[in-house]
Amino acid sequence: MLHALFVGYLRWVAIGVALGIWLLAACTSSGPATAPAPSPTQLVHQHVAHNLDTLLWHVEHQLLPLAQRTPVPTDSLRQRFRACRLLYKRVEPFTEYFMPGTARLLNGPPIGEIEVAENKQFDPAGLQVIEEHLYPEVDPSQQSELVREVKKLRQELRRAQTVWQVLEFTDAHVFDVLRQQVFRVVALGITGFDTPLTPDAALPEAATAVAALRPVLAYYAPTDTSAAAARTRYAAAQQALTQAERYLRQGVGFAEFDRMAFITGYTNPLGRALLACQRGLGIAPFQEVRALRPDAATLFDSAAFNPDFYAPTAAQYRTAARVALGRRLFHDPVLSRSNTRSCASCHQPAKAFTDGLAKNVTLTETGLVHRNTPTILNAALQAGQFYDLRATTLENQAVDVVGNRDEMHGSLESAARDLQRQPAYVQLFLGAFPEDPAGRINPVQIQTALASYERSLVALNSRFDQYVRGRRAALNAQEIQGFNLFMGKAKCGTCHFAPLFNGTVPPGFTKTESEVLGVPATPAAQRLDPDLGRYAHTQLEQLRHAFKTPTVRNVARTAPYMHNGAYRTLEQVITFYNEGGGRGLGLTVENQTLSDEKLHLTTAEQQAIQAFLLALTDTPLH
Structure with missing residues (x-):
């Protein structure tokens, strides 16, 4: 224990000495040999490393000894466990962002992770699994399992330390981390997602998660010589963080907490303030294609989501011509073997692209299809399709539906041949896929067009929105x-x-x-x-x-x-x-x-x- 404390102490002494030397050099040096100041990313790196050290120390020297004690000191153990969860919230933004696999083993759901491709389930681990050993009651017969889970937590924290030591990142990454943590608090933290057995801990932990962003942002504080706009935006972001934390700590119970007021009055302004601060400092948001756009200020922005993220390749992103072609194909029975059923036969626009039936009839009308017809509004904003998630993309889904003997009993190859004989369709395909000037219609183009149309059916403008x-x-x-x-x-x-x-x-x-x-x-x-x-x-x-x-x-x-x-x-x-x-x-x-x-x-x-x-x-x- 003393060794761990001493190591942590030395780390911060070293940081302080380094800063002191730089300040002294800046004041006294008359030549060009002045040591450069630590960059904000270096300071963030040291800050997170210290928080990881602190959490590991508490797990190893406080939580684990209590878990090993007989009889189990329930109250003390629970108290220390909750303290460790609060400490985890200080590093959560960075573990979730840079080490998602490790984060799952630190604080993931207490349900095994399924890897369908490998036909395996991986046991859950981390704080939520430990919570199940402590609440609602501690079972002394399961003490060895409890100790094992705490040791697994310790091991994953050591792994996180090792990864963090060599991790490099940019200023843009830091601001990305900050906004994503705000989104995580909104969508998961205040719902009790990671405190299922202790809902009373959800709001204090969310408050800690928000408070932990302030010192990180502080490393980007503008100087007195910075532009006034940058200083104003930075101050606004820090104030928004303080106000959001204060609202979470007002003492209201989990069931009574006004989440709508928190989102509209605090986290939405906070997300906008952080993005404005980032831009005011000249740090551009990322431009990569993501489901949630990297420049989204809030989770609820009208254009926050990009369904093209879920396309198999960039070559299959939407264009206006592909959407128009896909719409026409969607309503055309040419895709079915009998030429009597289109996609729209079951996914009816007037019924939010459903059919109003428990189960529709089969193509031959001799029975019922296997399942209820789901809406395809916002179906593009999913990482899997069908009720059983057997298709990973909308493109794969199209193959399955067209080929299903109960639904359309056709094939994309046959449909391509039929469409090739229709001059109007040939021209539409040429417009949608100009990279093939010969105009040879193929199954992949049909898949891409249908998926493009479905990706245009994003509807996020309800009265709630x-x-x-x-x-x-x-x-x-x-x-x-x-x-x-x-x-x-x-x-x-x-x-x-x-x-x-x-x-x-x-x-x-x-x-x-x-x-x-x-x-x-x-x-x-x-x-x-x-x-x-x-x-x-x-x-x-x-x-x-x-x-x-x-x-x-x-x-x-x-x-x-x-x-x-x-x-x-x-x-x-x-x-x-x-x-x-x-x-x-x-x-x-x-x-x-x-x-x-x-x-x-x-x-x-x-x-x-x-x-x-x-x-x-x-x-x-x-």
């Missing part, structure tokens, strides 16, 4: 209450992540999650729906009955609900979750990932959540 962008008359009090419940007490926002309200995880939006909910075959049935979900194509037991978390945007027009269309009303859906999913209803669902604890939502609260969901409607463009 208008409200968070400043039009305060867009929502009423009940709808605002519903949003606060959705993101808080009802726990909806821990799976349907803001602002897309689907399972694509912010702030990176590179992974779309699935859940095992235990949906019954029918509302009245006391048996689980037999659909195996992701298990059918992965054969991973953990994914038995697992389905993608879809968006709840436009649910006013997409009934019936769930993968099997079991529930015809939103009231039924909300009741299902309020009861704790299938297991809460008494069904046998051994691997249910949804908590089976009842939410205890009042009738008024359930009505408020429904009102909020109805405010997510945005289909007028289509």
